[in-house]
Amino acid sequence: MxxxxxxxxxxxxxxxxxxxxxxxxxxxxxxxxxxxxxxxxxxxxxxxxxxxxDSQPFNPFHTAVDSFHDGKASVDGKMMLMSGSYSYLGLGKSARIKAAIDSAFERYGCANQGSRALTGSTVLHEELESSIAKFLGSDSGVIFTNGYLTNYTTISTLIGPGDSVITELTNHNSIQAGVRASGAKVYSFSASNLATLRKALEKAQGTTSFVVADAIFSMDGTILDLPTVVGLCKEFGAFLMLDEAHSLGVLGSTGRGIVEHFGMDPQDVDLRMATLSKGLTGVGGAVVGDTTITKALSRGAHGYLFTGAPPVLETAAALESLRILDEEPEIVVALQKKAQYLRDGFSAKGLPVWGHDGVPIIPVVYDNVEIVYEMTARLFKEGVFVVPAIYPAVSKKTPRVRFSVTNAHSLADLDSIVDIFGQINDEVDAHRHAVISLS
Ligand SMILES: Cc1ncc(COP(=O)(O)O)c(C=O)c1O
Structure with missing residues (x-):
């Protein structure tokens, strides 16, 4: 193995x-x-x-923001272009979200009233569960207090010793943690070479096989080849779970994620997980799928039972943002266009971006971490707030400056990011350190 x-x-x-x-x-x-x-x-x-x-002249991590504004953030009194946020649909300051939070505050206040199983459940939690399931074309949904916990507790509840879990190598840390906690036998595969998935499925034959992968790989800005993955899972009778943290509200013509992107049937995927903290506005995680499974998670997943309910004001915000997404699919198309605009802008300057068209995560990869720190520090000085992605989030050989695009950006913001980054890249002659692709 x-x-x-x-x-x-x-x-x-x-x-x-x-x-x-x-x-x-x-x-x-x-x-x-x-x-x-x-x-x-x-x-x-x-x-x-x-x-x-800490010994670097500039530490880009843990920067405290004074206030957020459309596509920008004020840091130490200086207004910066924000290109590291996952708030893809840019709804965080919308009037509808504010009204939803105000109304939830009137109804519930802000205190957490306990676990969902005990005294913490509200009708807003239940409404969000049924709405997100309906939006994604699924039977039912269950929400958890955050996305990390959602992956961790879902995976470690559904599989255990004696089962096999087949996990993509670059899956999010919350998946890896759930995989380890499950005690199932672990096989890995690479999304860039799906022959490795077939091999893993062959080895796992005869056991309950649970395949899990990100829909968009957030460090690379790439989309999983879902048709091939589904085909293999069906061939081997394997269970498939997808993490749609970065694809809900982002992929597909109406933001319904990777299934819509590929024009597939929602029933092709057994279970889909999404966070409420990225495309949607809020905090929490959701799982949608067969009612037997979502019910079992709400009855048996320790990460559901033994923690406070998702914060009710954030739940109200997530629910309202889902309604906006459902009513105004044009915001998804706008986001995809802006993502492509930044991608094309970088490419026109000869900057080698990774990832797939329309994905609002745009990594520029270098062969050493020092250049990544230097680029990030210079970008910060010139008013662009972007954080590096370094080991252990990515391999030591491919540290990167990773830009994100949100609907809160104007085209002028994106032009500025391209100009500033292009100029800095030239000044430090970073081109010679660029990693064009993995191979
Ligand atoms: C792919 C993926 N899954 C899960 C999570 C965890 O979500 P949350 O931030 O809601 O805990 C993240 C967070 O960045 C993520 O990128």
Missing amino acids: QEPRLNSLWGKLDLEKASKGPIVSNTQVDATTKSSTQAILQKCDAINYQGGI
Whole structure:
């Protein structure tokens, strides 16, 4: 079996490298010389080192924003073009969302009243569940407190020891965590070479086989080849779960995601997960599929039962944003056009962008992390707020500056991003470090 690269590539920080010295693992605490507290503090030091980012002249991470504005953010009193946000439909400050939150506040207040299973469920939660299921052409839906938890608890509830899970190598960390927690036998595949999926399915034959993949790969801006994946899952009788975190409200002519993008039947996919914190406006995660499954998740998933309900004001916002999406599909087309506009703008300047047409995540990949830091720092200085994607989010060989587009951007904003980035790229002669493609 091909060993999954989960731990090395995604699951854990490379603490040994990060600390530039020997690592104290959980099993190596020397009780005679070190207390457990000291050992844990040493481990935290290694984590905090973060590859030396604090010693860089500029640390792009954890920047605190004063206020958000259409396509912009104020940082330390300076207005920046925001090109790192996932709020794709740009509805965060819309009057309808504000009215929905105000009305929910009048009805419920802001306090969390407990777990969904106990006293925390409201009719807004239930309305969002049925609405998102209907929107995605599915039987039923269930919502959770955030997207990370949704993947983690769904996967680890539905499969377990004795089952097989077949996971794409670059799936989001929340999927990887759920996969590890499930105790199922893990096989991996690469979306860029689906022969690896066939091989994994062959090896998993005779067991309950659970295939899981992102619909849009958020680090690469690429779309999963769903027709081929569905074909293989059907051939082998495997269960298919998709993460539509970055594709709900983004793909398809009306934002119904990857199934609509490929003109397929929603029933081709057993289970779809989406976050409420990206295309939609809010916080939370949703799973849609067969009622037996969504009911089982609300009865048995620990991440549903043993945590506070999704915040009701955010639930109201997510529900209203779903209504807007349903009533005004033109906002999806507008987003896709803007995404393509930035992509084309970069390409016209000879900047080698990764990803697929119309996807609002646009990575420019370099062969070393220093150039990525330098580009990010210069962009920040020139008024463009964009964060680098580095190891362990991506492979050490392909760090990147990753731009995002939202409907809140004007074309003039996007022109400015292209001009500023193009100029900086020329100034530091970054072209020679560009990675055109993986092969
Ligand atoms: C593909 C994917 N799945 C799940 C999540 C987790 O979603 P949330 O931010 O709602 O916890 C993310 C978050 O970035 C994501 O990119």
